[in-house]
Amino acid sequence: MSQSASEKTNGTLTGANYEELAEQIATLRADLAGLTETLGRVGKSEKERLVAAARSRGEDLKAAGEARLEDARDYMREQPGTALGLAAALGFLAGYILTGRR
Secondary structure (H helix, E strand, O other): OOOOOOOEOOOOOOOOHHHHHHHHHHHHHHHHHHHHHHHHHHHHHHHHHHHHHHHHHHHHHHHHHHHHHHHHHHHHHHHHHHHHHHHHHHHHHHHHHHOOOO
16 A cells, blocks of 8 residues: 555655545543543542541451440449459559650
8 A cells, every 4th residue: 555645755644645644643531631630530530439448447456445445334333342453453554664764
């Protein structure tokens, strides 16, 4: 297939080739814009999914922490002497560690 002199002159672009190249560039720009928009939507939906999962996990952890706190309160009400002894022992241990005397 030979090209006419008006289509190609020593490797330089001419009218027909330039128009074809301009159309291809316009198509590529449109495709890139579409891909960018799609990636934006995917990123937004993924962000929303992760935020919802984190919120759910946070609520679960909060509920578990509140349950443990209530268990500790019940234990202190049922066995105040033991709870007081544990608190004193932990206090002495923390003081010993924090003062650096060994």
